Amino acid sequence: MAEPLFLLDMVLALILPLAGVQLGRHAGRLRSGRPVRRWPLYAVLAIAVVRAAVAVLLLLTSGWAVAGQRVLLGLPVLVLPLGWALVAARRGGPAATAWHTAAMGALASSFLLFVPPGPQDLTVAALGCLAVLGGAAAVSRFSAAHRGPAAGRLARLPWQGLIASAGVAVVLTGLATTAPSDHSGPHASSADWGGGSQVAQAAPHHGGHHSTAPASAARSVSTLTGPRDTTPDVRFHLTAARGKVRLSSGRTVDALLFNGRAPGPRLTVHQGDLVEVTLSNKDVREGVTLHWHGVDVPNAEDGVPGVTQDAVPPGGEHVYRFVPDRAGTFWYHTHRDADSTVRRGLFGSLIVEEPRGGQPAASGHVRTLFTHVWPGSGVSFGTHDTPMREAVRPGDPVTLKVVNSSEEPQRLLVGGVSYRVTALDGNTVDHPGRLPSGTDLLLPAGGRYDLAFTMPTGTVTVRAAEGEAALALSPDGHGAPARLGEGTLFDRLTYGRPAPGATTVPDRYDRDFDVVLDSGFGFADGQFTYGNTMNGRMAPDVPTLMVTEGDRVRVRITNRSVTDHPMHLHGHRVQVLSRNGTPATGSPWFTDTLNVAPGESYEVFFTADNPGIWMDHCHNFSHTAQGMIMHLAYSGVVSPYHGTSH
Structure with a gap:
């Protein structure tokens, strides 16, 4: 429900300055003796009422954390001066000053929505709003006292001055709440990792203690x-290079490949293994790194250019070493220009199995699926943008490891079998309950689900909610994927039971x-x-x-x-x-x-x-x-x- 309320509030905040400007222009008529048009005042009032209703609905449906700033700052800046203007219009008094101040409140309230202050900037933002409103009232009163004989024209002139002074105040407030502070930290350009710039200023937030080592x-x-002085238990070599990917529909994509394929090779290791991965860059001009998504590696092995390493240039090489501390489904991807290079194929799966000599790996039919959106294409399962079919014997255990390597959350529709979510992001779910057929999964960008079920005698379908990508499992491998509609969405908040x-x-x-x-x-x-x-x-x-x-x-x-x-x-x-x-x-x-x-x-x-x-x-x-x-x-x-x- 929050999204349409947010959109409605944004539309109202776009209209509000227009009504506010008209309200300020008409305020001069209150001093000139000319007929007063009150529609701008009522227009601002109507917008204020609807925005207040939006804030109340957000408070009721999403809570104080979502709506609190609107209630404490955004609405008072609009409503309090407006109340003064309404009272002054009915009872007389400094009505023009009240209207000017209400007009400025409309502008300030809209500004707060489109230049939202962070929690650390609320005091500055509140003081800035007070300065804007107080300045508007002061300039209006000053002009009223010194307007001279040409009352009508000069009574309206202050509005231009108010707009200019408000603009200066807004810019100063915006600079104070959005520009860098004096705290400095490591920085890198937006090209360094491909999602934007690197480290921000080191500004401690509220709570707890803060200490700085000498x-x-x-x-x-x-x-x-x-570990650098120990022989690795397993070694891999990944070479990044430019190439082509052919989707199941026949479409060819200009891609970036690990070891000549995309997604890259599946890396399977055991919990507690010392893993060594050598990364080579053949000709990817953007540079390449490897980030081990979900694995708590030592910081130098994290693969973030500009912070933990330099990106590997064409012809270069970098060695990663780490010991995974838990079993689960993980994945790797580059962190250089990731908005482009991951989409074009520089990613793959990392499966960490139980420690050697311990519990055996999952038996039966085990399948890893990437939900991915290739450039210019819709949702695919790996390189399959059309349905695929596989044979699984009835009664066999099935484990599907689903990884979302795209930028958007992907809704997966599961039909033909009840199933359990046994792990999320490589973390085991204790006592997972059985979910009925038709329960959908919303997979976050970068997130993973492990699904487990026993293969029935019919066809099991896993389908992306958008596009044609689907997986059909059937006893003979010829079953067609079902056309599934959206069902109930799986909610992790109350799923499973805590283990002793x-x-x-x-x-x-x-x-x-x-x-x-x-x-x-x-x-x-x-x-x-x-x-x-x-x-x-x-x-x-x-x-x-x-x-x-x-x-x-x-x-x-x-x-x-x-x-x-x-x-x-x-x-x-x-x-x-x-x-x-x-x-x-x-x-x-x-x-x-x-x-x-x-x-x-x-x-x-x-x-x-x-x-x-x-x-x-x-x-x-x-x-x-x-x-x-x-x-x-x-x-x-x-x-x-x-x-x-x-």
Whole structure:
């Protein structure tokens, strides 16, 4: 429900300045003795009433985290001066001043929606609004006292002055709430990782303590590596190169390949293995890195150019070493120009099986599916943009590992069998309940689901909600995929049951952070633009979350924009505590890529146990290219790349 309310509020906020300008122009008539047209006042009133109703509905449906700023700041700036104008119009008094002030309130309220301040900027924004409204009233009163004999014309002249002064105040407030602060941190250009710029300023948020290690105790990111003096248990070599991908429909795509294929080779390892991967770049001019999505590798192995390494140029090579600490479904992809290079094929699956000598790998029919959108194409399952069919014997156990390598959330329709979600983002679900046929899955960008079921005697269909991509499993391999309609959407919040001794959350936290996702105007790479913001800013100017090793950290992530944002914190998995105030009550919900839909507010928890400088960004790479990036930085950790540090 939040998305249409957000859109309605945006439309009203676009109309509001027009009505406000007319209200200011007509205010002069109150002094000139000419007939007064009150329609602009009533137009602003009507818009204010509807916007107030929107705020109330958001408060009731999404909670205070989503609607609070509208209630505390956006509406009072509009409604309080408007109330004064209505009273003055009925009772006399300084009606022109009240109308001028109400007109300026309309402009300020609209400004707050399109240049949304972050939580750390609310005081500055409130003071800026007071200055604008007070200035409007003061200029109006001053002009009334010194308007001279030509009362009619001069009584209306102040409005031009008010517009100019308001413009100056708005620009100053916008600069104060969107421009970089004095805190500096590692930066990199938007080309460095392909989702936008790199590290933001190191601005501690509210809550907990804050300590900074002395320079002599600083640790370089380059020293936070995997084991370098031990023989690897498994070695891989991935070579990135330009090439072609042929989709099942016959369409050919100019692509980027790992080892001559896209998706790249499936890498299968065991929990506890020392994994060594050598990356070579044959001719990818953008440069290449490898990020191990969901695996909590040491910081130097994270594959973020400009922060943890330099991108590998054509003809170059880089070696990664890490030890995966849990079994599950993961994936790898480049982090250089990712909005283009991942879409064109630089990604693949990483399957971590149970430790050697322990529980055997899943038996039966095991299938990994990427939901992907190739350039100029619709949703595909890997390179299949048309239905595919496979034979599975009835009674065999089936495990489908589904990975979303596209930018948008993908809705998967599952029919013909009841199933269980046994893992999410590589994290096992305790006591997963059986979901009836027709239960849909919403897979975030970058997210993974493991589905398990016993093959029936009929056909099982897994279909993308958009496009023709589908997988049909049948006993003879000839069954056609069913035409499925959208069903009930799977909800992880209450799914499963906690196992005995399941992980519990702490009763207190060392750090509390608020991360507000919005859309509006701001500075991205020094240019003023419209895009997606985090805490009122765009990279590289988003305040960094500063922690100390061992901190217990709680973060509230609130989405006030009109699009989904799959938030991905590198180097850590988080536990979901609640959604819009409703506690998570099923099996403990661990994730590394949390889809935050419009109007949703999640509380998550993690322990700061992996030192480094870590990206925390929207995994829709188009959004990150617009600046939706912040960082989690540990005190005393510095980055040698681009000569910058925390």
